[in-house]
Amino acid sequence: xxxxxxxxxxxGTAENKGHDLxxxxxxxxxLLISALADLLGISLAIQLQLTVIGYLLVSNAIINLALxxxxxxxxxxxxxxxxxxxxxxxxxxxxxxxxGGLITPATAAYFxxxxxxxxxxxxxxxxxxxxxxxxxxxxxxxxxxxxxxPTVHYPVDKKAYLFYGSVLSTNISIFILLLxxxxxxxxxxxxxxxxxxxxxxxxxxxxxxxxxxxxxxxxAGIAHEIQNPLNFVNNFSEVxxxxxxxxxxxxxxxxxxxxxxxxxxxxxxxxxxxHHGKRADGIxxxxxxxxxxxxxxxxxxxxxxxxxxxxxxxxHGLRAKDKSFNAIxxxxxxxxxxxxxxxxxxxxxxxxxxxxxxxxAVTEKKNSTGPAxxxxxxxxxxxxxxxxxxxxxxxxxxxxxxxRDKIFQPFFTTKPTGHGTGLGLSMSYDxxxxxxxxxxxxxxKSGEGSEFIIQLPC
Amino acid sequence: MKILVVDDEHDIQVLFEQRFRKxxxxxxxxxxxxxxxxxxxxxxxxxxxxxxLILSDINMPGMSGLQLLENVKKKYLKPxxxxxxxxxxxxxxNHRIAKELGxxxxxxxxxxxxxxxxxxxxxxx
Numbered sequence: 001x002x003x004x005x006x007x008x009x010x011x012g013t014a015e016n017k018g019h020d021l022x023x024x025x026x027x028x029x030x031l032l033i034s035a036l037a038d039l040l041g042i043s044l045a046i047q048l049q050l051t052v053i054g055y056l057l058v059s060n061a062i063i064n065l066a067l068x069x070x071x072x073x074x075x076x077x078x079x080x081x082x083x084x085x086x087x088x089x090x091x092x093x094x095x096x097x098x099x100g101g102l103i104t105p106a107t108a109a110y111f112x113x114x115x116x117x118x119x120x121x122x123x124x125x126x127x128x129x130x131x132x133x134x135x136x137x138x139x140x141x142x143x144x145x146x147x148x149x150p151t152v153h154y155p156v157d158k159k160a161y162l163f164y165g166s167v168l169s170t171n172i173s174i175f176i177l178l179l180x181x182x183x184x185x186x187x188x189x190x191x192x193x194x195x196x197x198x199x200x201x202x203x204x205x206x207x208x209x210x211x212x213x214x215x216x217x218x219x220a221g222i223a224h225e226i227q228n229p230l231n232f233v234n235n236f237s238e239v240x241x242x243x244x245x246x247x248x249x250x251x252x253x254x255x256x257x258x259x260x261x262x263x264x265x266x267x268x269x270x271x272x273x274x275h276h277g278k279r280a281d282g283i284x285x286x287x288x289x290x291x292x293x294x295x296x297x298x299x300x301x302x303x304x305x306x307x308x309x310x311x312x313x314x315x316h317g318l319r320a321k322d323k324s325f326n327a328i329x330x331x332x333x334x335x336x337x338x339x340x341x342x343x344x345x346x347x348x349x350x351x352x353x354x355x356x357x358x359x360x361a362v363t364e365k366k367n368s369t370g371p372a373x374x375x376x377x378x379x380x381x382x383x384x385x386x387x388x389x390x391x392x393x394x395x396x397x398x399x400x401x402x403x404r405d406k407i408f409q410p411f412f413t414t415k416p417t418g419h420g421t422g423l424g425l426s427m428s429y430d431x432x433x434x435x436x437x438x439x440x441x442x443x444x445k446s447g448e449g450s451e452f453i454i455q456l457p458c
Numbered sequence: 459m460k461i462l463v464v465d466d467e468h469d470i471q472v473l474f475e476q477r478f479r480k481x482x483x484x485x486x487x488x489x490x491x492x493x494x495x496x497x498x499x500x501x502x503x504x505x506x507x508x509x510x511l512i513l514s515d516i517n518m519p520g521m522s523g524l525q526l527l528e529n530v531k532k533k534y535l536k537p538x539x540x541x542x543x544x545x546x547x548x549x550x551x552n553h554r555i556a557k558e559l560g561x562x563x564x565x566x567x568x569x570x571x572x573x574x575x576x577x578x579x580x581x582x583x
Contacts, residue, residue: 227546231568232469238571239476269476272469316517329519 006032009068011077022184027077027120028068029180031084034116035064037173044165048154053095060091081121085113085129093136100152102140105166110137112174119181206423225316226283229276236269236276243269282309296435300339301347303388307331307379310348314355318363327362332380340388340458346435347456350428354392354452355379357424360415361396361450368397387438388456395449404444432456459578460488464498464514464526465544477571487578495521499529511578512541513565516552524555531560542577544569 009028010021038061045054064084071080092113096106114130143150154162243266250259311329318325355377362375378393399407406412408429413422432440436456444450463474471491481487490509492498495518502509512530516523523543531538542563543556553564565574 227567228467232467232473234568235473235477235571239473243476265476268472272472276469315519326520326522326525 009072022188030120031064031068033176035061048158050154063087097150098153101150102144105163109170226280229280232276233273236273240266240269298341298343301342301344303340303381304333307351310352311379318359327375330378334382337383337388346431350431353424353428358392358394361394365396388458390454393451398446399444399450460509462490462509462512464492466493466518495526515544527559
């Protein structure tokens with residue numbers, strides 16, 4: 001019910017602001033509590049025959065409610081709040097004057113003003129109102145030092161009753177105010193906790209999405225890629241059945257030389273079938289490896305084969321998305337590397353990510369420059385002393401110097417919203433440095449391109 | 459009839475030579491192979507009007523089959539030779555673009571040579 005009463009005074013514009021209306025509700029509560037306190041004070045004023053204060057409190061309550069209505073109909077909160085505080089500063093002053101100056105409950109009530117200001121307007125305004133009230137209290141003190149105590153306007157025998165009533169109502173007011181503040185603070189904390197929890201979940205989902213996104217890009221390319229080996233497997237098999245028929249014919253004719261030639265062809269075709277069958281197998285395995293979560297197990301891996309496989313996958317993945325795209329792929333493989341102990345799925349993911357980025361970079365440059373530009377992505381491997389280097393080079397626009405140290409940070413991306421998760425390079429960095437105890441560095445020249453260097457111990 | 463086959467897969471040569479071994483033996487058809495779009499254009503520039511039919515893959519590194527088709531149909535040879543494009547199964551987008559660029563016919567991968575031979579007889583007749 002109280003919540004409903006509070007919400008009737010919410011400004012019409014507030015609902016569209018998209019936050020939880022916490023500060024708006026606190027503000028309305030403060031004004032309502034103060035109006036209530038004014039009304040309660042009226043009975044006290046009547047009993048003490050303080051007619052002027054009685055009228056003052058009635059008008060206070062009315063002004064309070066009027067301010068609430070103004071607030072509801074769009075007058076800015078700042079303006080309403082300062083009017084409210086000013087009204088009370090005057091009211092407390094007048095009450096103190098009538099009650100007998102400095103040593104009265106009304107001057108003591110001044111401390112309410114900066115306290116309330118902190119709740120409804122924040123620190124800066126509270127400092128202002130702290131200074132104002134301090135000056136007013138000091139004013140009363142100086143006045144009394146110089147001119148003596150102002151005339152007391154109520155029956156002195158009721159002094160105890162006045163102090164009792166005033167202090168108690170101030171006590172109640174401040175208690176309720178703090179109660180309102182505490183409740184809404186707890187609510188806000190719970191909300192913040194929930195938001196943080198949601199954010200952590202979203203992050204986990206994003207990391208999974210990053211994996212699935214790069215997989216999705218690949219699937220189309222892989223479907224394309226798998227047609228080539230299948231074409232050979234199907235057709236060489238059919239050719240072989242024809243050749244076997246011919247072979248039988250020749251044998252029937254006793255033509256052994258021709259039969260030998262045919263048998264040789266069949267054998268060669270058979271080799272091609274096996275080769276392309278294995279190739280298709282490799283493509284499917286590569287896809288599965290990429291989608292599976294990593295085993296984290298290091299195994300002896302041919303880095304050149306791995307890099308070549310992912311270069312082709314990245315290329316066809318991109319082509320499947322953008323048909324007009326074309327780039328020169330170059331490989332410079334060092335055949336002396338041998339097998340290196342790595343987690344193939346993880347390293348493959350890194351290579352794929354670097355190559356996809358490189359293709360993205362050259363596409364961007366191609367779109368902004370003329371047909372004279374030849375987009376080129378080079379993947380090279382090299383054994384240097386005790387490390388194996390894998391370099392992915394592009395001749396794109398390069399990485400601007402001011403973002404070069406940010407590119408490995410999680411969620412940093414230069415791609416338009418929805419086109420990149422900003423996790424690719426940061427995941428790559430973790431895989432190389434944490435899983436493989438290697439290094440991932442970048443060299444880049446504006447306008448000439450970038451080169452990412454993976455260094456793995458072997 | 460001379461056919462220029464364009465594909466970045468080198469085994470395509472062995473495959474075609476075996477699939478058409480009878481026709482090649484009989485001399486009814488000759489094949490020339492190019493393993494990239496650029497190589498194909500080079501050949502066409504050198505031996506203009508030699509090939510009556512071009513059979514091209516689409517997905518190739520460097521110049522794509524579609525770019526080759528565009529070059530052949532618009533820029534280079536007049537009258538242009540018949541161009542048959544090999545598209546991956548279900549690739550409607552490439553099919554549409556190739557048609558717009560003036561491709562004369564289509565084959566899907568994996569290539570069905572019975573259908574190809576049928577088409578060749580048609581285009582010869």
